[in-house]
Amino acid sequence: MIKIGILGGTFDPPHLGHLIIANEVLNSFDLNEIWFMPNQEPPHKKKLNAIKDEDRVKLLKLSISEHPNFKLELIELKRSGPSFTYETMKILKERHPDKQFYFIIGADMIEYLPKWRNIDQLVEIVQFIGVNRSTYNQKSSYPILYAEVPNIEISSSLIRSRLKEGKTIQYMVPESVRNYIKEKNYYGSQ
Numbered sequence: 001m002i003k004i005g006i007l008g009g010t011f012d013p014p015h016l017g018h019l020i021i022a023n024e025v026l027n028s029f030d031l032n033e034i035w036f037m038p039n040q041e042p043p044h045k046k047k048l049n050a051i052k053d054e055d056r057v058k059l060l061k062l063s064i065s066e067h068p069n070f071k072l073e074l075i076e077l078k079r080s081g082p083s084f085t086y087e088t089m090k091i092l093k094e095r096h097p098d099k100q101f102y103f104i105i106g107a108d109m110i111e112y113l114p115k116w117r118n119i120d121q122l123v124e125i126v127q128f129i130g131v132n133r134s135t136y137n138q139k140s141s142y143p144i145l146y147a148e149v150p151n152i153e154i155s156s157s158l159i160r161s162r163l164k165e166g167k168t169i170q171y172m173v174p175e176s177v178r179n180y181i182k183e184k185n186y187y188g189s190q
């Protein structure tokens, strides 16, 4: 069976935290690929629309370009409304009967898992892998696997607020992403 890790996210913008957890999980669980899956509307937080969907995709493409096993999955951007993971994973499983899916989440999402749409059915069709994230609790009563990753205190909100304040984001996102954000003046950067 081909083993695929899915990293679902808003990626507004993508940052090194995303890349590091993806790479750690890829190697620790001997997965074949990681698919980065940007959502249309995050079910649990407000969509900011600071940049367009195609801009998030462009930044993601730049972010993953250096890793041969990192791929993009755009299924959720082709569907309108909130991107409920259960709906998405049902379709992906039908499309790829030869693949086993692992859904990667940070500890902030582990805490939120009881509120996910159809969570009891979802844990039957995908294997969750939870990674630690700063102050959040990593333990869950759901059947998830755990990966220990270096604590990365970087978030998309931190990147956005630093750009707004005119602070540098060097070494927090790939250099190509930093240059592109600067060139396009995204998130109030100059």
Ligand SMILES: Nc1ncnc2c1ncn2[C@@H]1O[C@H](COP(=O)(O)OP(=O)(O)OP(=O)(O)O)[C@@H](O)[C@H]1O
Binding pocket: 008, 009, 010, 011, 012, 017, 018, 021, 104, 105, 106, 107, 108, 109, 131, 132, 133, 134, 152, 153, 154, 155, 156, 157, 158
């Ligand atoms: N630094 C990090 N450490 C561990 N997990 C992370 C980290 N950053 C993001 N994740 C996980 O990656 C997934 C996608 O995250 P998302 O794209 O929402 O980024 P974010 O940094 O959490 O964004 P925001 O700050 O806007 O809420 C989520 O499961 C999240 O928990």
Ligand SMILES: O=C(O)c1ccc[n+]([C@@H]2O[C@H](COP(=O)([O-])O)[C@@H](O)[C@H]2O)c1
Binding pocket: 007, 008, 009, 010, 011, 037, 039, 041, 042, 043, 044, 045, 083, 084, 085, 086, 109, 115, 116, 117
């Ligand atoms: O299906 C749900 O109810 C659900 C609730 C919250 C988050 N998710 C998914 O979890 C992933 C991480 O969310 P986010 O918004 O932190 O990027 C992303 O793929 C979301 O669509 C899914």
